[in-house]
Amino acid sequence: MLDASTPLAPPLKPRRALDPKSEPINGYRGVDLGDGRQLLSMRMAICQALYEEMQRDPTIVILGEEVAEYNGAYKVTKGLLDAFGPERVIDTPITESGFTGLAIGAAMTGLRPVVEFMSWNFSFVAFDQIISNASKMCYMSGGAFPIPLVMRGPNGAGPRVSSQHSHAVEAIYSHFPGLIVVSPSTPYDAKGLLKTALRQNNPVCFLENEMLYSFEQEIPLAEYTIPFGVADLKREGRDCTIVAVNRCVHWALEAAEELAREGIECEVVDPRTVKPLDIEAIVRSVRKTNRCVVVEECYRTGGIGAEVAAQLMELAFDDLDAPVQRVTTTENPMPYAANLEHETLPKPHRIIAAVRRACYRSP
Amino acid sequence: MIHELTFPALSPTMSEGTLVAWRVKPGDSVKAGQVLAEIQTDKAIVEWESPESGTVRELLIAPNQVAKVNSVAAILTTQGEDIAEAVARARAANERLASAAAAAQQPPAAPPPAASAPPPAPLAAAPKPAPNFAASAPPAAPSAPAKPARGVRITPVAARLAAAHDLDLTRIRGTGPDGRIVRVDVERALADGSARRAAAPAASAPPKLAVLRPDGADQRVPFTPMRAVIAQRLAQSKQLIPHFAVEQIVDAAALVALREQLNRLEGLRVTINDLIVRAAALALRAHPRLNATCDGQSVTRYDSADIAVAVALPDGLITPIVFKAHAKSVRQIGEEIRQLVKKAQEGRLQPAEFQGGTFTVSNLGASGVASFSAIINPPQVAILAVAAIRDEPVVRQGQVVPGKTLRLTVSADHRAVDGADVAAFLQTLRELLENPATLLA
Numbered sequence: 001m002l003d004a005s006t007p008l009a010p011p012l013k014p015r016r017a018l019d020p021k022s023e024p025i026n027g028y029r030g031v032d033l034g035d036g037r038q039l040l041s042m043r044m045a046i047c048q049a050l051y052e053e054m055q056r057d058p059t060i061v062i063l064g065e066e067v068a069e070y071n072g073a074y075k076v077t078k079g080l081l082d083a084f085g086p087e088r089v090i091d092t093p094i095t096e097s098g099f100t101g102l103a104i105g106a107a108m109t110g111l112r113p114v115v116e117f118m119s120w121n122f123s124f125v126a127f128d129q130i131i132s133n134a135s136k137m138c139y140m141s142g143g144a145f146p147i148p149l150v151m152r153g154p155n156g157a158g159p160r161v162s163s164q165h166s167h168a169v170e171a172i173y174s175h176f177p178g179l180i181v182v183s184p185s186t187p188y189d190a191k192g193l194l195k196t197a198l199r200q201n202n203p204v205c206f207l208e209n210e211m212l213y214s215f216e217q218e219i220p221l222a223e224y225t226i227p228f229g230v231a232d233l234k235r236e237g238r239d240c241t242i243v244a245v246n247r248c249v250h251w252a253l254e255a256a257e258e259l260a261r262e263g264i265e266c267e268v269v270d271p272r273t274v275k276p277l278d279i280e281a282i283v284r285s286v287r288k289t290n291r292c293v294v295v296e297e298c299y300r301t302g303g304i305g306a307e308v309a310a311q312l313m314e315l316a317f318d319d320l321d322a323p324v325q326r327v328t329t330t331e332n333p334m335p336y337a338a339n340l341e342h343e344t345l346p347k348p349h350r351i352i353a354a355v356r357r358a359c360y361r362s363p
Numbered sequence: 364m365i366h367e368l369t370f371p372a373l374s375p376t377m378s379e380g381t382l383v384a385w386r387v388k389p390g391d392s393v394k395a396g397q398v399l400a401e402i403q404t405d406k407a408i409v410e411w412e413s414p415e416s417g418t419v420r421e422l423l424i425a426p427n428q429v430a431k432v433n434s435v436a437a438i439l440t441t442q443g444e445d446i447a448e449a450v451a452r453a454r455a456a457n458e459r460l461a462s463a464a465a466a467a468q469q470p471p472a473a474p475p476p477a478a479s480a481p482p483p484a485p486l487a488a489a490p491k492p493a494p495n496f497a498a499s500a501p502p503a504a505p506s507a508p509a510k511p512a513r514g515v516r517i518t519p520v521a522a523r524l525a526a527a528h529d530l531d532l533t534r535i536r537g538t539g540p541d542g543r544i545v546r547v548d549v550e551r552a553l554a555d556g557s558a559r560r561a562a563a564p565a566a567s568a569p570p571k572l573a574v575l576r577p578d579g580a581d582q583r584v585p586f587t588p589m590r591a592v593i594a595q596r597l598a599q600s601k602q603l604i605p606h607f608a609v610e611q612i613v614d615a616a617a618l619v620a621l622r623e624q625l626n627r628l629e630g631l632r633v634t635i636n637d638l639i640v641r642a643a644a645l646a647l648r649a650h651p652r653l654n655a656t657c658d659g660q661s662v663t664r665y666d667s668a669d670i671a672v673a674v675a676l677p678d679g680l681i682t683p684i685v686f687k688a689h690a691k692s693v694r695q696i697g698e699e700i701r702q703l704v705k706k707a708q709e710g711r712l713q714p715a716e717f718q719g720g721t722f723t724v725s726n727l728g729a730s731g732v733a734s735f736s737a738i739i740n741p742p743q744v745a746i747l748a749v750a751a752i753r754d755e756p757v758v759r760q761g762q763v764v765p766g767k768t769l770r771l772t773v774s775a776d777h778r779a780v781d782g783a784d785v786a787a788f789l790q791t792l793r794e795l796l797e798n799p800a801t802l803l804a
Contacts, residue, residue, distance in 0.1 A: 290518075290520045290546055317519050318519045318520060318522075318523045319519070319520050319523075320518060320519050320520055321518045321519075321520045321521060321545050321546040322518060322539075322545065360538065360539050360540075360545055360547075
């Protein structure tokens with residue numbers, strides 16, 4: 001639930017873009033716009049959250065491949081080695097299982113580690129550590145060992161990285177109790193949610209997106225955090241609710257613009273955290289629109305859409321005017337070919353078709 | 364644990380009942396099996412036993428209130444839980460049940476005129492017949508009357524909106540897939556008023572004939588639960604079963620004499636009806652085609668003559684059963700009938716005492732009627748109507764002399780038995796009653 005203390009999200013479109021000649025496009029310092037706002041990109045917002053929290057809390061350490069000397073494979077940790085030194089920003093060997101286990105042990109003994117996966121696809125190598133240790137340790141130790149661990153990195157399809165490196169893992173990690181799954185779509189949300197993640201004691205899967213790292217937004221200079229389990233209305237509308245997370249929020253907004261031209265006003269709800277899921281916000285929106293389309297980069301079977309559709313059936317059955325539609329990554333290994341990748345992902349043209357179906361319009 | 368105890372169906376035909384009295388009050392602790400209340404079903408007053416143990420917290424049905432089966436009647440808790448929410452939910456559910464039942468009593472819409480009957484489906488679209496595995500399958504049962512292909516298709520929110528405005532769904536055109544009614548269709552119907560129900564043709568109001576005098580001298584009396592069951596079952600019997608009636612006249616002089624002897628000399632309280640039930644039982648053993656039930660597909664004939672005896676009640680009747688009447692003496696039969704009548708009049712018959720007879724005897728002799736025919740008590744195939752014994756002239760050895768006659772009329776189900784069967788049965792019955800010593804053997 002939003003309350004008075006939660007700052008309103010800033011507009012998605014900044015008044016101007018960063019100038020790569022004179023202004024940083026990475027690092028943790030945004031461009032001060034002089035009105036209490038700063039302009040920065042998604043990667044800068046994440047870096048800024050890390051920087052601010054590491055200043056606050058000396059137990060925060062960063063581990064991962066290339067996070068220190070190389071400033072991160074996607075430059076998300078740029079400047080942090082210089083600011084905090086090699087004891088707190090640690091390059092690891094290419095051993096996800098090893099350094100994730102190391103981080104879990106560190107979390108058990110008083111540190112607050114941040115693990116960077118170069119890609120969430122590589123988290124599968126550390127799957128046993130994440131599922132069997134990180135998500136269970138607090139429970140199995142009778143509360144003696146909480147695991148204040150943040151695992152972060154890019155999630156979902158990059159441009160043409162093919163079958164093994166295009167997975168979206170929201171649904172997989174949401175399946176297991178004991179993990180918090182955060183999947184932000186904007187710099188503002190990413191910063192506020194990452195700061196929350198670094199101030200609580202549960203293992204968090206923080207899912208970024210390579211294709212959004214350069215997305216720029218004006219956000220407050222002043223400190224803020226965003227609580228878990230609170231959705232954000234990215235667009236208001238009366239005709240159809242679109243629930244979308246991460247990169248799909250932007251595709252949903254694109255589809256909504258197109259649909260508005262034919263008179264269909266979509267409401268775009270961004271849960272921001274997939275677990276806990278703000279189903280109340282979704283139900284509130286569906287009570288208004290009576291229709292729902294869920295858009296995600298996960299697969300269809302057992303995906304976020306399956307969960308949202310089931311909960312809407314349980315909680316808002318009498319409010320539905322059409323079956324809930326799901327737009328997901330199609331159930332095939334991601335093709336390398338750009339045109340096939342385009343058809344596999346839940347891109348705007350597929351969202352538009354689904355909304356028309358939900359509104360009983362011809363496709 | 365919160366237990367919501369629902370009003371039980373205590374007989375197969377029961378859809379509602381009157382809660383006569385609670386035997387527990389809030390605060391009492393009850394054990395499973397303990398009697399909670401007395402309930403008047405459509406047939407009798409029955410004790411309702413608690414299915415759960417716990418503390419009685421709330422009684423949701425008032426004494427003498429008519430309640431629908433499955434309404435929440437009482438709430439028990441095991442741990443003293445907060446029941447405010449459960450009570451609110453139960454009251455809402457009970458109201459829904461009551462209003463659903465009221466809605467179901469609306470008369471069905473008139474059938475469409477024959478001209479608008481759907482044309483036969485084209486051959487290509489006809490479903491394939493099911494493979495016939497039996498080489499000599501029995502002929503198919505007569506098909507049920509054609510139903511509409513399917514009900515109205517409507518989305519949940521559209522249904523809710525239509526219900527809130529009491530719209531007639533059959534008059535809303537659905538624009539969704541396969542004619543599904545969606546929200547905009549209902550909104551359109553609301554805007555143009557096209558689906559408003561025609562002013563109710565006073566469905567439940569009395570017909571014009573029954574205009575009541577305003578001074579209260581005329582009265583409209585709603586059916587009691589028992590009256591409603593009688594109405595339903597007997598209407599069904601008369602509409603469904605091809606009745607025919609056969610009458611026989613019995614010379615009852617010997618029967619009357621026997622009864623006098625038994626009561627005067629033996630100090631018994633034998634009635635003519637007891638003797639007739641005994642005679643009917645023996646005649647049924649000789650003619651088992653009448654000691655039967657029929658389901659429209661087959662006839663089931665019974666070895667035992669379990670004779671239902673119609674008992675008049677202040678507003679209705681009930682037919683408790685003398686089981687194995689063929690194996691009981693006149694005296695046993697008489698005692699049993701008197702006990703059953705007493706229980707029936709007190710409303711204390713148990714279902715097992717009035718369900719499952721194989722033949723019925725209905726006797727209006729006490730009212731002095733000359734003759735009558737009765738409606739079959741389904742699924743039985745025959746019923747014997749017994750009139751009064753009257754002083755009438757009879758012909759004996761070519762002479763008209765004063766005598767005593769008794770007219771017996773059997774109504775039978777022509778699907779199951781024929782006139783000759785009934786005639787043969789009545790012949791045996793007459794011989795037994797005219798030679799009543801046989802009834803004492």
